[in-house]
Amino acid sequence: MARTSGIIVIGNEILSGKTQDENALFLVRELRDLGVDVRKIAVIPDELDLIAHEVREFSKAYDYVFTTGGVGPTHDDLTMDGIALAFDQKIIRHDELESILRHYYSDELIDGNLRMADVPDGARLVGGGGIWFPVIAVENVFIFPGVPEILQRKFNRIKELFRDKPYHLREVFLLADEGQIARILHDLLGEFPDLMLGSYPYVDNPVYSIKLTLESKEPEYLDRALDKLLGRLSEIRLVPVKV
Amino acid sequence: MARTSGIIVIGNEILSGKTQDENALFLVRELRDLGVDVRKIAVIPDELDLIAHEVREFSKAYDYVFTTGGVGPTHDDLTMDGIALAFDQKIIRHDELESILRHYYSDELIDGNLRMADVPDGARLVGGGGIWFPVIAVENVFIFPGVPEILQRKFNRIKELFRDKPYHLREVFLLADEGQIARILHDLLGEFPDLMLGSYPYVDNPVYSIKLTLESKEPEYLDRALDKLLGRLSEIRLVPVKV
Numbered sequence: 001m002a003r004t005s006g007i008i009v010i011g012n013e014i015l016s017g018k019t020q021d022e023n024a025l026f027l028v029r030e031l032r033d034l035g036v037d038v039r040k041i042a043v044i045p046d047e048l049d050l051i052a053h054e055v056r057e058f059s060k061a062y063d064y065v066f067t068t069g070g071v072g073p074t075h076d077d078l079t080m081d082g083i084a085l086a087f088d089q090k091i092i093r094h095d096e097l098e099s100i101l102r103h104y105y106s107d108e109l110i111d112g113n114l115r116m117a118d119v120p121d122g123a124r125l126v127g128g129g130g131i132w133f134p135v136i137a138v139e140n141v142f143i144f145p146g147v148p149e150i151l152q153r154k155f156n157r158i159k160e161l162f163r164d165k166p167y168h169l170r171e172v173f174l175l176a177d178e179g180q181i182a183r184i185l186h187d188l189l190g191e192f193p194d195l196m197l198g199s200y201p202y203v204d205n206p207v208y209s210i211k212l213t214l215e216s217k218e219p220e221y222l223d224r225a226l227d228k229l230l231g232r233l234s235e236i237r238l239v240p241v242k243v
Numbered sequence: 244m245a246r247t248s249g250i251i252v253i254g255n256e257i258l259s260g261k262t263q264d265e266n267a268l269f270l271v272r273e274l275r276d277l278g279v280d281v282r283k284i285a286v287i288p289d290e291l292d293l294i295a296h297e298v299r300e301f302s303k304a305y306d307y308v309f310t311t312g313g314v315g316p317t318h319d320d321l322t323m324d325g326i327a328l329a330f331d332q333k334i335i336r337h338d339e340l341e342s343i344l345r346h347y348y349s350d351e352l353i354d355g356n357l358r359m360a361d362v363p364d365g366a367r368l369v370g371g372g373g374i375w376f377p378v379i380a381v382e383n384v385f386i387f388p389g390v391p392e393i394l395q396r397k398f399n400r401i402k403e404l405f406r407d408k409p410y411h412l413r414e415v416f417l418l419a420d421e422g423q424i425a426r427i428l429h430d431l432l433g434e435f436p437d438l439m440l441g442s443y444p445y446v447d448n449p450v451y452s453i454k455l456t457l458e459s460k461e462p463e464y465l466d467r468a469l470d471k472l473l474g475r476l477s478e479i480r481l482v483p484v485k486v
Contacts, residue, residue, distance in 0.1 A: 013441055015281045016410075017272035018456060024286075029260035038258045040293075043267075043284035050283075073422045074442040075429045112422030147446055167259075179316045179355030186318050198256055199317040203390055213261060 002037040002217065003164050006058040009043040010051060010070040010079050011146055022148045023068040030155060035164035035217070036064065046070055051082025059086065059140055064162060069146030073115040083138050084120035092121045100133060127158035168219045170226045173208035174233070181210070184232045192225040194218075245280040245460065246407050249301040252286040253294060253313040253322050254389055265391045266311040273398060278407035278460070279307065289313055294325025302329065302383055307405060312389030316358040326381050327363035335364045343376060370401035411462045413469050416451035417476070424453070427475045435468040437461075 007027050013019040021043065028038045039062055044050050051070070058065040070079030084091050097117035105113050120138045128134030135154050136143045142158070144151045174181070178201055189197055196215040202208060214229070216222040250270050256262040264286065271281045282305055287293050294313070301308040313322030327334050340360035348356050363381045371377030378397050379386045385401070387394045417424070421444055432440055439458040445451060457472070459465040 012439065013443060013456070015271060015284065016439075016458070017268065017275045017281075018441075019443070020268055025260065025263055028258060032260045038260075039288065041258065041284075041286035045282065072442075072444060073425045075425065075432055076441055110420075110422050112425040113420070115422070115425070147444060149446055177353075177356070179353050179358070182316045182318065182355040182358070189318055196255065196259075198261075198319055199315075200256060200262070201315060201390060203392055213256070215259070 002035060002167075003064065003162070004037050004039050004062040005031055005064040005066065005162075006039055006062040007041045008051075008054050008058060008065065008067045009041065010046060010067060010082075011043075012045050012076065014043050014069075015045055021068075023144070023146065023151050026148065026152060027066055027068075027155070030159060031162065032167060034159060034162050035166045036162050046076040046078050048078050048082050048085060051078055052085035055083050055086035055141060063140065065141040066144060067141060068144045068151060071116070071143060071145050073112045077115075079143060080119055080136075083141060083143065086141075087120060087122075087139060089120040089122055089138070091118050093117050094119050094123065094125075096125060097133075097136075126161070127154065165217050167215050167217055168222050170214045170222060172212040172214070172226075172229065172233075174210040174212065175208050176210055178210060180236065181233070184229070184236075185212075188225065188229050188232070191228065192221065194221065195225045197225075245278060245410075246307065246405070247280050247282050247305040248274055248307040248309065248405075249282055249305040250284045251294075251297050251301060251308065251310045252284065253289060253310060253325075254286075255288050255319065257286050257312075258288055264311075266387070266389065266394050269391065269395060270309055270311075270398070273402060274405065275410060277402060277405050278409045279405050289319040289321050291321050291325050291328060294321055295328035298326050298329035298384060306383060308384040309387060310384060311387045311394055314359070314386060314388050316355045320358075322386060323362055326384060326386065329384075330363060330365075330382060332363040332365055332381070334361050336360050337362050337366065337368075339368060340376075340379075369404070370397065408460050410458050410460055411465050413457045413465060415455040415457070415469075415472065415476075417453040417455065418451050419453055421453060423479065424476070427472070427479075428455075431468065431472055431475070434471065435464070437464065438468045440468075 007024050009021055009024055014021045024041050031038050042054050044054055067079055070077050094117050101113055101117050102109060119136050124137045125134040126137050135158055144154055185199060198213040200211045214222060214226055250267050252264055252267055257264045267284050274281050285297050287297055310322055313320050337360050344356055344360055345352060362379050367380045368377040369380050378401055387397055428442055441456040443454045457465060457469055
C-alpha cells in the first residue's frame with residue numbers, strides 16, 4: 001500500500017479568487033513523483049476552528065499532512081494556533097526559532113517579528129541547518145508558508161523524507177465515445193482490481209477524444225493489464241492512437 | 244450575510260497531478276463576482292463513500308454546493324451514485340434526459356450512452372431549453388462535468404440564479420515588513436469587526452512587499468475602514484505605494 005497524504009490550503013485569498021493557488025499543484029506533483037498517494041486537498045478560510053477541525057481530521061486519516069499558508073505575524077495568520085488547537089497543545093515561544101529570528105532581524109527586530117517563533121508545544125524543526133528557517137512539524141503535520149517560492153525551497157529540502165516505491169503510468173489515447181468502452185474498462189477492473197484506471201474525455205480535439213491512464217506500483221501487473229486492455233480494444237472498431 | 248457555497252472537485256486525475264484543475268478557480272471567481280461567499284473547496288477521489296460523505300457535509304453547511312467531475316458513462320464516474328447515497332435516494336432513469344440523449348445520439352446510441360440519463364430520484368433539470376443537456380441539481384447541489392469548456396458554458400447559463408449583493412474591494416500596497424503593521428491591522432479589526440481584511444507578503448518584489456485587501460458588502464463601511472487604516476499607516480514611517 002502507498003503512503004497516504006492530504007493537503008490543507010489555508011487562505012481567504014484563494015477562496016475569494018484573488019490569488020490562484022499554485023501550492024497544491026506543486027505538492028501533488030512532487031508527492032506523486034515520490035510515490036506518495038494524495039487522498040484529499042481542502043482549501044479553507046483563515047479561521048481558527050475550521051483549521052483545527054480540518055487538521056484533526058486529516059491527521060487521523062493520512063500518513064502525512066501538509067498545510068500551506070497562514071503563517072506569519074498578522075491577524076489572519078492562524079495556522080499555528082489552529083494546529084495547536086487540533087492537538088490540544090499550547091503555543092510556546094520556541095527558543096531555537098527565536099534565536100534564528102533575532103540573528104536574522106538583528107537591530108531591526110520588533111515584537112511582531114517574534115510571532116514567527118510561536119509554535120505548538122512539541123513542534124519539531126525539520127530540514128534546518130545552515131538555511132535560515134526550518135520546516136516546522138507537529139505530529140504528522142508539516143507546516144509550509146503560502147508564498148510559493150519559499151514553500152518550494154522548503155519542500156525540496158525535506159522531500160526525501162517521504163520517498164516511497166514509485167508509481168508507473170501507461171497511457172492510451174483513443175478516438176471513440178466513452179459509452180463504447182465503458183464495459184471493457186469495467187471488465188478490466190474486475191480482472192485487475194488493484195489497477196488505477198482513469199478515463200478522461202476531451203472535447204474538440206481532432207486527434208483523440210479519450211485518454212485512458214493505467215497506473216500501479218507493480219510494473220509487471222501494469223503491463224499485463226495494458227496487454228489485456230489493448231487486446232479487448234482491438235476486438236471493437238476503435239483506433240488506439242498512441243500508447 | 245452573504246450566501247455561502249462550497250465546491251467539491253471530484254477526480255483522481257487532479258489528486259495525482261496529471262491534470263491541473265481549472266474549475267475551482269473559475270467557480271470561485273464567478274461566485275465572488277456574483278456576491279456569493281465560497282467557504283470551502285475539497286478535491287476528492289472517484290470513490291463512492293467519499294463523494295457521499297463530502298456532499299452530505301457540504302449540503303448541510305452551505306447554501307449552494309457545486310460538484311465538478313465524475314459524470315459520464317465509465318467506471319470512474321461515480322458522482323451521481325455518490326450524491327444519491329448522500330441523500331438516501333435511488334438512481335432512476337430520467338425520462339426527459341433519456342429522450343434528449345436518444346435524440347442526440349440517434350442511430351448511434353448504445354446502452355453506455357444512456358447512463359448519462361441515470362440520476363438521483365428527485366433530481367431537477369436547471370437551465371435547459373434549446374441547449375442539449377441541462378444542469379442537474381439535487382437539493383442544493385448543482386452537478387457539473389469536469390471538462391472546463393462544458394462546465395463554463397453550463398455555469399454561465401444558470402449563474403443569475405445565484406446573484407447576490409456584490410462585494411466591494413480596496414487594496415493597499417506597502418513596502419514594509421508584516422511585523423511592523425500587525426498591531427495596526429489587529430486594532431482595525433477591533434473597530435471594524437465585519438471588515439474582511441487580508442495581508443499578503445510578496446518576496447523579491449522591488450515595488451511592494453505587502454498587499455492589504457479590505458472587503459465588505461457595505462461600501463460606506465469599507466471606506467470608513469480604509470480611511471482609518473491610511474491614517475494609522477501615516478503615523479509610522481511606511482510608504483503606502485498605491486491605493
